Amino acid sequence: MSGPGRLTRRRFLRRAAASAAVAGAAATLPRVWCGAAETPGPAKSRVVVIRHDALAAEGQGPTPGRVREILDEAARALTGDAKAADAWARWLKPQDRLAVKVNCLGLPTRPAVALGLVEAVGGIGLAPEQTILWDRTNRDLKAAGYTLRARGGVRCFGTDALEARGNGGYSADVYTSGATGSLVSRIITDEATALVSAAVLKDHNLAGITGVMKNFFGAIHNPNKYHENGCDPFIADACAQKPIRDRLRLVICDATWPQYERGPPARRQWQWPYGGLILSTDPVAADRVGCEILLRKRAAVGMKPFDAVGRPVRHLASGEARGLGVAKLERIEVVSIGRPWLDVA
Amino acid sequence: MMPNGRTTRRQFLTALGAGTCALCAARALGRDISGESTSGARTQVAVHDAMWFERLPDKAVRCLLCPRECVVAEVERGYCGVRENQGGDYKTLVYGNLCSTNIDPIEKKPLYHYLPTTTALSVATAGCNMECKFCQNWRISQYRPEQVESLLILPENLVRIATVRRTPTLAFTYSEPVVFYEYMHDAAALGRRQGVGSVMISNGYIREPALRQLCRVLTAVKIDLKAFTEKFYADQCAAHLEPVLKTLEVLADTGIHTEVVVLLIPTLNDSADEIRQMAKWLVDHMGRDVPLHFSRFHPTYRVQNLPPTPVATLDRARKVAMDAGLRYVYVGNVPFTEGGNTYCPSCGKTVIKRVGYNVDPAGLKDGGCASCGHKIPGVWTQQQALAFKPKEMAAPKGSVM
Numbered sequence: 094m095s096g097p098g099r100l101t102r103r104r105f106l107r108r109a110a111a112s113a114a115v116a117g118a119a120a121t122l123p124r125v126w127c128g129a130a131e132t133p134g135p136a137k138s139r140v141v142v143i144r145h146d147a148l149a150a151e152g153q154g155p156t157p158g159r160v161r162e163i164l165d166e167a168a169r170a171l172t173g174d175a176k177a178a179d180a181w182a183r184w185l186k187p188q189d190r191l192a193v194k195v196n197c198l199g200l201p202t203r204p205a206v207a208l209g210l211v212e213a214v215g216g217i218g219l220a221p222e223q224t225i226l227w228d229r230t231n232r233d234l235k236a237a238g239y240t241l242r243a244r245g246g247v248r249c250f251g252t253d254a255l256e257a258r259g260n261g262g263y264s265a266d267v268y269t270s271g272a273t274g275s276l277v278s279r280i281i282t283d284e285a286t287a288l289v290s291a292a293v294l295k296d297h298n299l300a301g302i303t304g305v306m307k308n309f310f311g312a313i314h315n316p317n318k319y320h321e322n323g324c325d326p327f328i329a330d331a332c333a334q335k336p337i338r339d340r341l342r343l344v345i346c347d348a349t350w351p352q353y354e355r356g357p358p359a360r361r362q363w364q365w366p367y368g369g370l371i372l373s374t375d376p377v378a379a380d381r382v383g384c385e386i387l388l389r390k391r392a393a394v395g396m397k398p399f400d401a402v403g404r405p406v407r408h409l410a411s412g413e414a415r416g417l418g419v420a421k422l423e424r425i426e427v428v429s430i431g432r433p434w435l436d437v438a
Numbered sequence: 439m440m441p442n443g444r445t446t447r448r449q450f451l452t453a454l455g456a457g458t459c460a461l462c463a464a465r466a467l468g469r470d471i472s473g474e475s476t477s478g479a480r481t482q483v484a485v486h487d488a489m490w491f492e493r494l495p496d497k498a499v500r501c502l503l504c505p506r507e508c509v510v511a512e513v514e515r516g517y518c519g520v521r522e523n524q525g526g527d528y529k530t531l532v533y534g535n536l537c538s539t540n541i542d543p544i545e546k547k548p549l550y551h552y553l554p555t556t557t558a559l560s561v562a563t564a565g566c567n568m569e570c571k572f573c574q575n576w577r578i579s580q581y582r583p584e585q586v587e588s589l590l591i592l593p594e595n596l597v598r599i600a601t602v603r604r605t606p607t608l609a610f611t612y613s614e615p616v617v618f619y620e621y622m623h624d625a626a627a628l629g630r631r632q633g634v635g636s637v638m639i640s641n642g643y644i645r646e647p648a649l650r651q652l653c654r655v656l657t658a659v660k661i662d663l664k665a666f667t668e669k670f671y672a673d674q675c676a677a678h679l680e681p682v683l684k685t686l687e688v689l690a691d692t693g694i695h696t697e698v699v700v701l702l703i704p705t706l707n708d709s710a711d712e713i714r715q716m717a718k719w720l721v722d723h724m725g726r727d728v729p730l731h732f733s734r735f736h737p738t739y740r741v742q743n744l745p746p747t748p749v750a751t752l753d754r755a756r757k758v759a760m761d762a763g764l765r766y767v768y769v770g771n772v773p774f775t776e777g778g779n780t781y782c783p784s785c786g787k788t789v790i791k792r793v794g795y796n797v798d799p800a801g802l803k804d805g806g807c808a809s810c811g812h813k814i815p816g817v818w819t820q821q822q823a824l825a826f827k828p829k830e831m832a833a834p835k836g837s838v839m
Binding site: 321 | 516
């Protein structure tokens with residue numbers, strides 16, 4: 094069996110450096126969890142929903158360059174900055190090592206969305222080599238269309254690629270948060286100073302929806318333990334794991350072709366070309382907005398809301414209760430760019 | 439559960455030898471099952487059809503193996519983390535994927551009334567259908583198959599190793615055998631045909647039809663009764679008490695030799711009142727002769743804030759349980775205590791003396807007290823073990839096997 098990796102001197106120094114970088118960044122950057130009770134800031138959390146015909150293209154979809162332009166516009170809208178670089182610089186520093194958690198289980202985050210983000214943060218000096226696109230396993234990433242790469246350009250690999258460090262690529266320490274107790278991917282604990290959740294907007298057969306919050310089930314070693322009671326409060330607790338909470342800077346939800354029924358497996362008949370991206374620093378608010386989009390679509394096609402089909406979306410309220418963000422729509426400022434965000438035709 | 443002892447050089451070499459033997463045997467036989475890599479590196483995850491599930495609309499499945507009855511969408515896994523929905527078919531990812539292999543004294547399981555002084559070829563895969571915060575083996579039980587290093591040993595090779603090593607028993611143990619049910623079932627059935635018995639060391643979280651089917655091939659069972667309150671099961675194990683009690687009732691009904699272990703954790707499940715109620719329930723539902731072991735807790739996993747169980751607490755629990763009517767109550771994880779011995783309930787003489795894993799059954803003769811002849815319940819010969827047959831039942835409905 095695989096035991097915990099020994100803490101070598103090299104590993105100790107690497108971890109210490111990563112921790113120091115995280116602490117330093119946290120001291121200089123604005124708080125991510127805006128709107129939470131414990132956090133001074135605006136009364137409302139801001140969520141940008143940007144829609145564009147290019148995002149609704151089928152197949153591979155838009156190019157990363159086109160996505161970058163769209164993300165730049167969304168970032169400016171989110172912060173109010175005139176220049177995109179100023180907006181990105183609010184969340185990331187040129188020396189950051191950025192881990193972008195994509196979701197490859199079932200309907201995946203489109204590679205163009207993740208690569209567009211890499212191009213966008215390149216605008217403030219983050220070289221591609223400083224970014225890792227990752228999920229649980231190499232197999233999942235490959236199946237979702239990602240090109241695995243350990244070095245030479247934007248890196249892309251699964252947590253399992255680090256299994257030589259022990260525990261299948263997960264931390265030696267158990268991190269406890271609320272009802273969860275988990276090992277966390279070493280991509281977060283050992284490699285990253287900053288984290289972005291780049292999830293997909295889709296229906297979930299237990300939790301109602303899966304978005305930027307549940308995406309972090311793919312960052313812990315035992316997500317199978319946390320699917321009861323509609324995954325609540327486990328989704329919120331997993332998001333609040335210290336290594337995740339300390340590093341999370343931004344959330345992006347791929348709503349280019351969301352799925353409103355029978356997720357998380359990809360089912361084409363329940364997807365539609367919404368052509369959107371959701372951007373926020375508040376993961377709860379971003380998922381609330383995503384949830385409203387799916388609810389609106391379900392209503393438009395004559396489907397009952399999640400509550401009525403036995404899978405109420407509970408984790409948003411739990412997320413707010415834990416200070417992760419804002420769950421109530423009336424406390425969320427939705428900045429809609431392009432077609433109105435609730436137009437789901 | 440087990441084990442708490444360090445691996446000795448002898449044990450290591452034994453395990454290594456067994457593993458090498460199995461690999462050689464597998465190659466020589468040219469047998470393998472379809473395997474695929476789910477990781478970027480060395481861990482191989484074998485895929486095998488699962489038993490005990492039903493198909494639901496849109497390629498979902500409902501697992502019928504344990505009381506959780508997980509509804510699993512395509513591409514997802516059940517609570518145990520080792521059973522996966524692949525395109526509407528339910529698969530086990532741990533068929534023969536052994537992450538632990540040792541030859542242990544049978545007393546280490548602990549089974550005190552089953553072939554004393556013999557050994558058991560003890561194996562485990564990753565995974566469990568509970569999440570006990572105090573799990574002594576959490577580094578395999580709470581992991582998914584691709585997160586541990588495993589060796590593929592198919593049932594034929596496992597039985598062959600047992601035969602070559604002259605171990606009369608296979609023990610499915612360490613993590614939670616219920617989650618590697620298919621492998622356990624097939625290996626136990628094969629072993630039975632070749633003169634090797636099989637014991638399951640389990641939390642008892644299994645549905646009745648699957649359990650009854652399994653009892654047709656097993657020769658003994660040990661159940662961890664975590665506590666006697668629903669609150670403990672809910673708070674500490676993410677599970678429920680009632681299904682475990684149901685399992686104990688079913689085991690008693692089948693007549694298979696069963697022993698029960700309770701890990702006493704200071705302040706959480708060690709009150710005299712709770713132990714009294716538990717013992718009374720065991721007397722009422724399993725009889726006075728079911729062996730009960732109180733085992734010592736050591737801080738681990740998510741329960742690091744409590745001390746090891748005081749020996750006095752274990753001794754007190756033993757007395758309470760015996761006062762409630764149980765005849766064979768033991769204290770475990772403590773090397774030098776009279777609570778480790780088996781005494782004749784008739785004349786009081788020592789029948790089996792134990793100091794650690796040193797066992798002296800001099801007081802046992804023909805399955806009874808050598809002094810007064812009183813019959814001691816248990817399985818004392820391999821012939822007796824292999825002769826066991828449970829009460830038959832009608833084939834369960836609503837399941838796909």
